[in-house]
Amino acid sequence: MQIVIQNLSYVYSPKTPFEKVALDNVSFTVNEGDTLGIVGATGSGKSTLSRHLNALIRIQSGKILLGDIDLSQKKPDLKEVRKKVGMLFQFPEYQLFADTVRKDVEFGPKNFGMNEAEAAKSAAEAMRLVGLDMGEIGEKSPFELSGGQMRRVAIAGVIASRPEVLVLDEPTAGLDPAGKREILELVTALKSSFVKTVVIISHNMDEIAEYCNRVVVLDEGKLIADTTPAILFNDSDIIDNTELDYPHTIKIKRMLAARGFVIDTPALTVKELAAGVARRLK
Amino acid sequence: MKDMTLGQYYPTDSFTHRMDPRAKLVLVIAFIVMVFLAESFLSYFAVIVCVVSAALVSRIPLSKMLKSIKAIIMLLIFTGILNLLFYNGETVLWSWWRIKISVEGIIFSIKMVLRLVLLVMGTTLLTYTTTPTSLTDGMESLLTPLKYIKVPVHDIAVIMSIALRFIPILSEEVDKIMMAQKARGASFDTGGLLSRAKALLPILIPLFVSAFRRADELALALDARCYNATPNRTRYKVMKFGLRDLAGAIGMAAFIVLVVALNNNFWGAYETVQSVWWLF
Numbered sequence: 108m109q110i111v112i113q114n115l116s117y118v119y120s121p122k123t124p125f126e127k128v129a130l131d132n133v134s135f136t137v138n139e140g141d142t143l144g145i146v147g148a149t150g151s152g153k154s155t156l157s158r159h160l161n162a163l164i165r166i167q168s169g170k171i172l173l174g175d176i177d178l179s180q181k182k183p184d185l186k187e188v189r190k191k192v193g194m195l196f197q198f199p200e201y202q203l204f205a206d207t208v209r210k211d212v213e214f215g216p217k218n219f220g221m222n223e224a225e226a227a228k229s230a231a232e233a234m235r236l237v238g239l240d241m242g243e244i245g246e247k248s249p250f251e252l253s254g255g256q257m258r259r260v261a262i263a264g265v266i267a268s269r270p271e272v273l274v275l276d277e278p279t280a281g282l283d284p285a286g287k288r289e290i291l292e293l294v295t296a297l298k299s300s301f302v303k304t305v306v307i308i309s310h311n312m313d314e315i316a317e318y319c320n321r322v323v324v325l326d327e328g329k330l331i332a333d334t335t336p337a338i339l340f341n342d343s344d345i346i347d348n349t350e351l352d353y354p355h356t357i358k359i360k361r362m363l364a365a366r367g368f369v370i371d372t373p374a375l376t377v378k379e380l381a382a383g384v385a386r387r388l389k
Numbered sequence: 390m391k392d393m394t395l396g397q398y399y400p401t402d403s404f405t406h407r408m409d410p411r412a413k414l415v416l417v418i419a420f421i422v423m424v425f426l427a428e429s430f431l432s433y434f435a436v437i438v439c440v441v442s443a444a445l446v447s448r449i450p451l452s453k454m455l456k457s458i459k460a461i462i463m464l465l466i467f468t469g470i471l472n473l474l475f476y477n478g479e480t481v482l483w484s485w486w487r488i489k490i491s492v493e494g495i496i497f498s499i500k501m502v503l504r505l506v507l508l509v510m511g512t513t514l515l516t517y518t519t520t521p522t523s524l525t526d527g528m529e530s531l532l533t534p535l536k537y538i539k540v541p542v543h544d545i546a547v548i549m550s551i552a553l554r555f556i557p558i559l560s561e562e563v564d565k566i567m568m569a570q571k572a573r574g575a576s577f578d579t580g581g582l583l584s585r586a587k588a589l590l591p592i593l594i595p596l597f598v599s600a601f602r603r604a605d606e607l608a609l610a611l612d613a614r615c616y617n618a619t620p621n622r623t624r625y626k627v628m629k630f631g632l633r634d635l636a637g638a639i640g641m642a643a644f645i646v647l648v649v650a651l652n653n654n655f656w657g658a659y660e661t662v663q664s665v666w667w668l669f
Contacts, residue, residue: 124399124400124401161572163572190574194572199569201595201599202566202595204591205591214574215573215574265572
């Protein structure tokens with residue numbers, strides 16, 4: 108499923124002293140199979156943009172096409188839209204509510220019209236995908252779990268409704284480095300399941316560089332770049348003009364280059380960087 | 390949750406915004422007394438003039454003022470109709486069983502509704518023009534005399550300001566949780582009363598969990614900074630009763646006199662005026 112965004116603009120509290128332009132004429136396309144990163148400083152409109160993708164925010168002006176569903180029409184089929192586009196919010200563990208993990212994970216599928224058996228099957232599969240076992244912790248209260256487990260259960264709760272597109276808002280916020288890596292590996296692994304397209308909102312450039320094949324940059328509501336991480340971080344000065352930072356690998360590559368040690372890889376991951384250095388040393 | 394107008398600060402710069410919160414509190418109390426003093430329609434008109442001029446001085450747009458009424462619209466309709474139907478008036482226009490509509494009843498219910506509208510408008514002006522922090526500071530200062538009978542005024546003020554401070558945070562939290570559950574296919578506006586009430590659980594439980602978590606964290610933060618409500622704390626913003634407040638007080642006093650005078654037909658001053666009119 109392809110997502111087409113055309114001339115999208117959004118203003119919070121128009122015509123009041125609180126008025127704030129969040130999105131200003133944003134257009135881009137997300138292709139099926141993409142892992143798209145949306146980056147930008149705080150308040151650049153990333154979250155507003157992402158909430159448009161499953162109609163949590165009504166479109167003020169512009170157009171969004173989700174496959175063949177037009178979100179700008181008067182009454183889009185919200186259930187259909189939200190089933191197709193799963194959304195994981197920041198700190199998703201804070202939205203757990205049910206008395207058992209099983210009920211919480213089955214909440215989504217049941218809302219989207221699956222019957223008991225289907226919901227149970229789908230929930231069990233979702234738990235397996237996030238690396239947890241329904242048989243083991245299904246009857247526990249979600250509030251008894253550890254922080255990392257809670258986040259996994261929350262992710263399972265989102266993917267249990269089998270979305271085609273998964274939108275993640277700062278999925279690694281508040282996790283330790285190992286936890287961050289685990290979650291991102293998990294997201295990458297999900298792409299071999301029913302989830303075809305992933306949109307990651309982040310301001311951690313290391314993650315974007317390593318996991319995304321495409322990246323769009325927002326600055327004060329405007330789309331200032333729609334490119335690949337390799338081009339964004341290596342062959343452009345877009346990052347210099349925003350409050351964003353370069354990935355650590357790129358920083359090391361540049362420091363080396365400044366001392367005459369030029370390597371010829373995009374250096375988007377630690378492995379790539381190390382390989383580049385090794386090649387140069389040979 | 391977007392419509393929480395009652396008690397929301399409206400940020401602009403105006404005469405009223407710059408007034409001493411204590412003065413504003415006292416003036417609001419005076420205003421409430423004034424509303425209850427008003428009897429005749431003419432005196433109600435004076436109160437309306439008072440509210441409108443206060444709103445103009447505070448530079449609060451009319452739409453905002455009307456929005457504060459929206460919150461109590463059901464109450465208004467209810468009181469209006471009840472008074473209309475059950476007022477024990479003399480000039481009965483229509484009656485059935487224990488219900489009777491009288492001229493006095495109509496007048497009384499109009500006055501009743503008008504009184505509520507004016508009360509809400511006047512008092513929301515206070516919260517529109519005063520930040521919660523200065524409001525609690527003002528209250529604390531006004532309640533200082535109670536310290537002598539061992540009432541923990543400062544602690545009460547702190548509790549109040551924390552509670553007020555948390556209203557926007559929690560309402561934002563509700564928005565977030567609602568969005569997250571909507572994204573999981575929950576809907577909050579379909580089905581009967583029972584299913585709607587049940588649909589609130591996925592919001593309420595995470596909300597309470599997070600409220601307790603925040604309270605815990607706040608308590609730790611207060612502790613970590615050795616908070617213990619020492620008696621002689623100084624303030625960042627010192628409140629000062631100024632010329633502005635005096636002007637406000639004089640204005641309010643003038644309106645109260647006007648209202649009382651209108652209630653009593655100027656104590657027969659009309660006749661006096663008429664009898665001396667030929668002099669001019």
